[in-house]
Amino acid sequence: MKLLFLGSPGVGKGTYAQVLTDVLNIPHISTGDLLRAETKKGTSLGNELAKIMEKGELVGDDLMLKLIEQRITESDCKKGFILDGFPRNLVQANHLKNLVDITHVLNFKANDEVIIQRLSGRITCKKCSKIFNTASIIPKEEGICDKCGGELFQRKDDQPESIQNRLDVYREKTKPLIDHYTNDGLLVEIVINKNITEIREKLITQIKAYLEGKIDVIEEIK
Numbered sequence: 001m002k003l004l005f006l007g008s009p010g011v012g013k014g015t016y017a018q019v020l021t022d023v024l025n026i027p028h029i030s031t032g033d034l035l036r037a038e039t040k041k042g043t044s045l046g047n048e049l050a051k052i053m054e055k056g057e058l059v060g061d062d063l064m065l066k067l068i069e070q071r072i073t074e075s076d077c078k079k080g081f082i083l084d085g086f087p088r089n090l091v092q093a094n095h096l097k098n099l100v101d102i103t104h105v106l107n108f109k110a111n112d113e114v115i116i117q118r119l120s121g122r123i124t125c126k127k128c129s130k131i132f133n134t135a136s137i138i139p140k141e142e143g144i145c146d147k148c149g150g151e152l153f154q155r156k157d158d159q160p161e162s163i164q165n166r167l168d169v170y171r172e173k174t175k176p177l178i179d180h181y182t183n184d185g186l187l188v189e190i191v192i193n194k195n196i197t198e199i200r201e202k203l204i205t206q207i208k209a210y211l212e213g214k215i216d217v218i219e220e221i222k
């Protein structure tokens with residue numbers, strides 16, 4: 001099962017991928033997490049990447065294509081994977097097609113207010129990348145990850161100056177992928193405006209039913 005998660009920044013796809021990776025027992029590959037790991041190393045490449053990411057711009061395709069090719073040919077990906085954050089444009093999508101046959105594309109949607117609230121309230125674990133939210137997915141202890149005890153931080157690109165640019169970049173470069181994968185007959189739309197804590201079990205049931213071919217469309221999850 002080779003899944004691709006699409007959707008605007010802040011739509012919740014990283015959170016949903018973190019739930020489904022365990023349920024489906026396939027790795028969650030977030031290109032944002034892979035890049036953030038590189039920036040932490042403090043190498044000159046890492047510093048270059050950090051500058052691009054803080055502005056909410058896209059990292060160059062050549063580097064992204066190498067990164068993804070390397071990751072999806074690792075042994076844990078043989079049984080499948082969830083791609084989150086890749087591809088971000090048509091060049092990347094066309095390259096991916098030469099590498100692997102994606103089986104399903106899940107396009108997550110939410111209202112604009114929900115998206116802004118998720119982006120501005122998001123806090124992420126420095127150690128394991130688990131996502132929390134100051135308004136909706138509140139950690140048991142302030143500033144500390146429930147899962148691994150790591151420190152929680154706000155991504156620089158989740159601050160207002162970058163958020164707008166990321167949404168613009170998404171509309172211009174990534175949104176055309178919706179038509180691309182619809183034409184390939186791979187895409188299903190999933191509308192969720194509720195917090196994960198309220199819809200977790202429904203999300204799992206609906207997505208499993210879809211992936212098993214028991215349903216063809218997914219009604220708004222609420």
Ligand code: AMP
Nearest residue numbers: 031032053056057058059064085086088
């Ligand atoms: P994300 O965690 O998916 O929101 O990604 C954070 C940032 O990493 C993005 O705003 C981009 O700067 C960069 N990034 C992640 N994935 C890609 C990609 N496939 N292509 C180019 N840049 C990416």
